[in-house]
Amino acid sequence: MAKTHVMVLPMPCQGHVTPLMELSHRLVDHGFEVTFVNTEVDHALVLGALQASPGGAAALGGGIHLASIPDGLADDEDRKDLNKLIDAYSRHMPGYLERLVADMDAAGRPKVKWLVGDVNMGWSFEVAKRLGIRVACFWPASMACLAIMLKIPELMEEGLIDDKGLPRRQETFQLAPGMPPLHTSQLSWNNAGAPEGQHIIFDLVTRNNALMGLAEMAVCNSFHDAEAGAFELFPDVLPVGPLFADPEFAKPVGHFLPEDARSLQWLDAQGERSVVYVAFGSLTIFDARQFEELALGLELTGRPFLWVVRPDFTTGGLSKAWLAEFQQRVAGRGMIVSWCSQQQVLAHRAVACFVSHCGWNSTMEGTRNGVPFLCWPYFCDQYLSRSYITDVWRTGLAVCPNNADGIVTKEELSGKVEEVIGDGEIKERVRLFKDAAQRCIGEGGSSHENFTKFMSLLKE
Known part of the structure; x- marks a missing residue:
């Protein structure tokens, strides 16, 4: 047939x-x-x-x-x-x-x-x-x-x-x-x-x-x-x-940028729940000053970090010499890639928290894999996802830009990372939502049943 x-x-x-x-x-x-x-x-x-x-x-x-x-x-x-x-x-x-x-x-x-x-x-x-x-x-x-x-x-x-x-x-x-x-x-x-x-x-x-x-x-x-x-x-x-x-994450999902497989090998060498994963999706753009503050904040945490920096992530003005010096200082502790297989990264035992723009795919991927969030929305529906994470599900916190110029400072970032990772209640809520997601997609779960209805309609 x-x-x-x-x-x-x-x-x-x-x-x-x-x-x-x-x-x-x-x-x-x-x-x-x-x-x-x-x-x-x-x-x-x-x-x-x-x-x-x-x-x-x-x-x-x-x-x-x-x-x-x-x-x-x-x-x-x-x-x-x-x-x-x-x-x-x-x-x-x-x-x-x-x-x-x-x-x-x-x-x-x-x-x-x-x-x-x-x-x-x-x-x-x-x-x-x-x-x-x-x-x-x-x-x-x-x-x-x-x-x-x-x-x-x-x-x-x-x-x-x-x-x-x-x-x-x-x-x-x-x-x-x-x-x-x-x-x-x-x-x-x-x-x-x-x-x-x-x-x-x-x-x-x-x-x-x-x-x-x-x-x-x-x-x-x-x-x-x-x-x-x-x-x-x-x-x-x-x-x-x-x-x-x-x-198995073997099927390609239409990424626009090549995945850097080194990120997974690097994660394999890190301790359990030790890594701060930082990724802002495909459209977020930071100016040079905010980029530098973010970099310094990651350095300040003293934790290993995996940071996705697209080629177009920052507008002009970022000094190449500054970036080279930063990379030298964090070498071995910080890994910077231009793109990665995010689902695989979030499923990795080494990831402790996700600093995210709160795009919906990222929100679902982090939730399904039981990773707490530090929310940093950029535009569109990301403010709403942040509200879910911080106000409704309580599976993460949000950064607060300072009032003077809207910049998220290095101290704000590193302080909130520690808060998210150390919060036992967030950890427990994250586990509950991971279990709920697995139940919904598992045999007999609501998402599984809905998908079956969808298949039946398409076969008509």
């Missing part, structure tokens, strides 16, 4: 590609044929990173066909500018997606029966419907974040925000018991880039809220016990997480 052909479409950002790639591996394991559609730029990054990783190119076989379409931006345009990226892909990608489906048909590939699309790519649901393709949607962030977006009309009615999504009142609100409190200045759509382009993101959110109605099922990378309050508000969105591709 022919395999059901599923097309998977993420928003073109690392934090969206990874969970949808993990979901795609699970679909392949359950007998589906999967075509994974990246933008041309992201497609090239994924292939480049795979070819640079030992055995990476061979590992890709796994039944996922990689395809690509243009995002509508010129080669030299900044794709980290979310306003610009969203504006371009919303206008240009529908036509390209339609052409890709026609080309696949012409090449004799099995007809695409389902689109599993990122909620942030709601325009693709209309394209799919037009082509007679059924739609299921995937939400890659917290259910709380989606709930706040879906409640925009009520937030307007209550006078919390205006019709452009901007706060009318400066206050902290909570949608429901058990949900994370959030200040109106930290709404995800107002914290994702240059203020003058925020209307683009707010328009996208409100449009996607309506387009979700075209999907026959909505699933998300979360688990019931982590967000019971949010799932009570929206019981039709089914949690199937925390997602991971395979227990």
Whole structure:
């Protein structure tokens, strides 16, 4: 019998590609044929990173066909500018997606029966419907974040925000018991880039809220016990997480940068629960002064640390001589890499705490592996994840920038690292949430049952 052909479409950002790639591996394991559609730029990054990783190119076989379409931006345009990226892909990608489906048909590939699309790519649901393709949607962030977006009309009615999504009142609100409190200045759509382009993101959110109605099922990378309050508000969105591709971490999950395998060898040589792991995802950018303060804070802890520093992590102004001298001082105790297999790092016995931007993938990965957090959010929905970690789950603490210039000082960082690692109550809560996550994804658990429902629908 022919395999059901599923097309998977993420928003073109690392934090969206990874969970949808993990979901795609699970679909392949359950007998589906999967075509994974990246933008041309992201497609090239994924292939480049795979070819640079030992055995990476061979590992890709796994039944996922990689395809690509243009995002509508010129080669030299900044794709980290979310306003610009969203504006371009919303206008240009529908036509390209339609052409890709026609080309696949012409090449004799099995007809695409389902689109599993990122909620942030709601325009693709209309394209799919037009082509007679059924739609299921995937939400890659917290259910709380989606709930706040879906409640925009009520937030307007209550006078919390205006019709452009901007706060009318400066206050902290909570949608429901058990949900994370959030200040109106930290709404995800107002914290994702240059203020003058925020209307683009707010328009996208409100449009996607309506387009979700075209999907026959909505699933998300979360688990019931982590967000019971949010799932009570929206019981039709089914949690199937925390997602991971395979227990051996052998399947590639679409990284844009090559993984540095030395990080795992280095961790093997460290003591149990001794290492501070520091990673800020794929989009965070620090200025030179904050970068230096972070580096000095890690040195000040006196603990071994593994720090992920992307090539574009800091803006100009950082002295190469200063960095070389720093690296010399911490050699042997501190390991700096440009990218790593984060799931493997967080599963390692040597990791004591995770200094994180609180992207949702990182939040789920840390939670699933029982690692306490020191939260340092950068933008978007990361403030909400921080609120879960510090206020609701109580599985970590947050850094506090000083009032004078918004810098997180070296003393603040090193002091909070010690506090997180030494807090027995945090340790216990972390263990409870790790156990809850394992229960949800295990046989008979809620995420496991929801995934089975999802598979049954796709097989119809």
